[in-house]
Amino acid sequence: MAEQLSGDLRLVGLTKSFEQFTAVQPTDLTISQGSFFALLGPSGCGKTTTLRMIAGLEDPSGGQILIGDKDITSTKAYQRNVNTVFQSYALFPHMTVLDNVAFGLKRRGDKDAKRKAEEALELVQLAEVGRKKPVQLSGGMQQRVALARAIVNRPDVLLLDEPLGALDLKLRRQMQIELKRIQSEVGITFVHVTHDQEEAMTMADTIAVMNGGRIEQLGDPATLYESPRSTFVANFLGQSNLLRATVTGEPGSDGTVVVRSHDTDLEVSRAHLPDGIREIFLGMRPEKLRLGTGGGPNQLKGTVSDVSFTGVATQYLVRMPWGRELTVVQQNDGSARAVVGENVTISWAAEHGFALDAHQDADAGVDTED
Amino acid sequence: MRWVKRHLLAFAALAVLFYMLIPNVVVAIFSFNKPRGRYNYQWTEFSTEAWQHPCGTPGICESLGLSLRIGITASFVATVLGTMVAFALGRHRFRGRAGTNLLVFMPMATPEVVMGSSLLTLFVMMGVPSGSEAILIAHIMFCLSFVVVAVKARVASLDPRLEEAAADLGANAVQTFLRVTLPLAAPGIAAGALLAFSLSFDDYIITNFNASPSSITFPMYVWGASTRGTPVQINVIGTIMFLIALVVVVGGQAYSSRRQKAA
Numbered sequence: 001m002a003e004q005l006s007g008d009l010r011l012v013g014l015t016k017s018f019e020q021f022t023a024v025q026p027t028d029l030t031i032s033q034g035s036f037f038a039l040l041g042p043s044g045c046g047k048t049t050t051l052r053m054i055a056g057l058e059d060p061s062g063g064q065i066l067i068g069d070k071d072i073t074s075t076k077a078y079q080r081n082v083n084t085v086f087q088s089y090a091l092f093p094h095m096t097v098l099d100n101v102a103f104g105l106k107r108r109g110d111k112d113a114k115r116k117a118e119e120a121l122e123l124v125q126l127a128e129v130g131r132k133k134p135v136q137l138s139g140g141m142q143q144r145v146a147l148a149r150a151i152v153n154r155p156d157v158l159l160l161d162e163p164l165g166a167l168d169l170k171l172r173r174q175m176q177i178e179l180k181r182i183q184s185e186v187g188i189t190f191v192h193v194t195h196d197q198e199e200a201m202t203m204a205d206t207i208a209v210m211n212g213g214r215i216e217q218l219g220d221p222a223t224l225y226e227s228p229r230s231t232f233v234a235n236f237l238g239q240s241n242l243l244r245a246t247v248t249g250e251p252g253s254d255g256t257v258v259v260r261s262h263d264t265d266l267e268v269s270r271a272h273l274p275d276g277i278r279e280i281f282l283g284m285r286p287e288k289l290r291l292g293t294g295g296g297p298n299q300l301k302g303t304v305s306d307v308s309f310t311g312v313a314t315q316y317l318v319r320m321p322w323g324r325e326l327t328v329v330q331q332n333d334g335s336a337r338a339v340v341g342e343n344v345t346i347s348w349a350a351e352h353g354f355a356l357d358a359h360q361d362a363d364a365g366v367d368t369e370d
Numbered sequence: 371m372r373w374v375k376r377h378l379l380a381f382a383a384l385a386v387l388f389y390m391l392i393p394n395v396v397v398a399i400f401s402f403n404k405p406r407g408r409y410n411y412q413w414t415e416f417s418t419e420a421w422q423h424p425c426g427t428p429g430i431c432e433s434l435g436l437s438l439r440i441g442i443t444a445s446f447v448a449t450v451l452g453t454m455v456a457f458a459l460g461r462h463r464f465r466g467r468a469g470t471n472l473l474v475f476m477p478m479a480t481p482e483v484v485m486g487s488s489l490l491t492l493f494v495m496m497g498v499p500s501g502s503e504a505i506l507i508a509h510i511m512f513c514l515s516f517v518v519v520a521v522k523a524r525v526a527s528l529d530p531r532l533e534e535a536a537a538d539l540g541a542n543a544v545q546t547f548l549r550v551t552l553p554l555a556a557p558g559i560a561a562g563a564l565l566a567f568s569l570s571f572d573d574y575i576i577t578n579f580n581a582s583p584s585s586i587t588f589p590m591y592v593w594g595a596s597t598r599g600t601p602v603q604i605n606v607i608g609t610i611m612f613l614i615a616l617v618v619v620v621g622g623q624a625y626s627s628r629r630q631k632a633a
Contacts, residue, residue, distance in 0.1 A: 077537040090535035104539035
């Protein structure tokens, strides 16, 4: 992917307030040209409003939108070289599929509109349906027509507003791969809005997790997942076990710090511990925990309270002496399985934990996904 | 017995259709009559005389021409104005919107006798002479309401995202209106225009209040004639009007179902 500063999309202090509330807090964001960027968050977090401001369909209350060095904040939607794939597709019902795709080109007086539209339909593998009306197509096909209609204009930025939301799971998986393929083929900057964390992680190079009108954390999918910086991100992206703990020791020579939780000393990597805080939530992803003592130096004893077999893995709920249940996911790799009521030891390595400031809601972001 | 039960709905539908169409059929049959007296109420013998000379009765084609002129002008003006009003009411929130809605509805709810007489009072007070201009103004006024209602229903069902999509794809406000909004609202506008024309063409009461001796519309002519005798030409013109309406409606249906099916 070419690193050209000239086509980066930049939001500078961009904000949007309605009468009663602020939908988007002042936001600074740079999305590099040619990248696949996801705005991820629960409904009402301001991600769609941000997208609509970039498209020019919503006027910002403040701040700037720039593509390269060009300030497009005050331009109208039809003047921007930005196209949108709408959640409802918004295909023109009175036009054929081909006329839909050619619409943008014709507005610019492109002499070659028909041929280019046909090519775009080929790109989304719908070359044969050009003369049909949108209502005659299935949801998945309409989705691809909407994509072709936007891509054919070669926009600087392509905006996707929950484009896969109306598709069933299987089709959604297919389209995720398809979208990714098309994006790398055409090399246009994609900004994808979604509430589906799995979708965002599958497709995007960079994810901005939004909550309450502001960006909670920005990073590549692996970093966000392994080192969340807030309980919201920890809970919204996948599942997390959070233990309240106090930092008791100083960093050791092996790069770990000792924290105390429920009268047990546990270790966490120094690199995963934010500076200057004593009260923390120690977080562990369920699949990083092991039943037995083989997982690492951190060990907790408990009783299995629930076992659910999911095929590739088994999910256990293990009740701690102080009443809280931890979730453990074990690969079904042939090792012995525990049963309900069994006393087990949970273990994990220091580098598999992450620490969060305890001055926040431990349940933020829980159950906000579908 | 079971056969009758199973087809009961079809029988009922046919009976209703028969009931609704029988007056038109009678009018058409009697257009081929050659009455002995001045009244065309009893079948005597078959003749195509009236069809060969549809204007054979003095004044009838003049009144038809006036009705067509008023009908076309009134429905055109009412459609243009009504479409604009419908978009304003359907798309924008403004002060007095509820009041406007009520005012638009009023002419449909007001008895025609009341409207006709009060319009006459108004025209007399303002010094507007009775005649075809006064009739035209009156017709535009009451047709407007029907156009607004027809178009507003269509506008309400339009997805505003489609206009956003058009803007997003580079269409300015005028292009968006002409290429997306107007074509999508067209069925509502066409329905409103047809309704307006038939209402205007058909109107007797309001027209009669505001007419002058030189502005006899077709319904007035028919009514006036019926007191002295009914020329067969009335049936001929009535039949032609019915056939034109039939062709327009059936043609419109066929066209829209073909567009739906077109692959």
